[in-house]
Amino acid sequence: MEMYQVYVCECCGKESLSHDTIEECEASHMGLTVAEKRAWDALKSAAKHFGSVVSTTNNERTRAAYDNAIKRLISFEQLHGISKN
Ligand SMILES: [Zn+2]
Structure with missing residues (x-):
């Protein structure tokens, strides 16, 4: 088989x-190229990762890293006209 x-x-x-x-x-x-889609996936998983770090270790440094990851994700999505679902 x-x-x-x-x-x-x-x-x-x-x-x-x-x-x-x-x-x-x-x-x-x-509306993305494969390279852009991979970059977007990486930004999403980074945001998820830093979000989980904050949930276990919540301090100024981890919150700043999370904010930064979210900002990078949002600016990518705005640049490419991707709306959240
Ligand atoms: Zn398809």
Whole structure:
């Protein structure tokens, strides 16, 4: 028996065996290039990371790092016209 991993676009449900194809599909729905989509994902995960740091260690330094991560995420989203869902 053989198994295949299928990638699915979270926006339109398109399926492909190629990770790159689906990554391009998801980026295109947001009007982003694949590189920009990866940058956005990195900013989102940084914001999430620093948010969880604040929840365990809440001080001036961790709050500043969290604020900074949020500001970078928001300015990226504004620059690319991405609205929050
Ligand atoms: Zn799609």
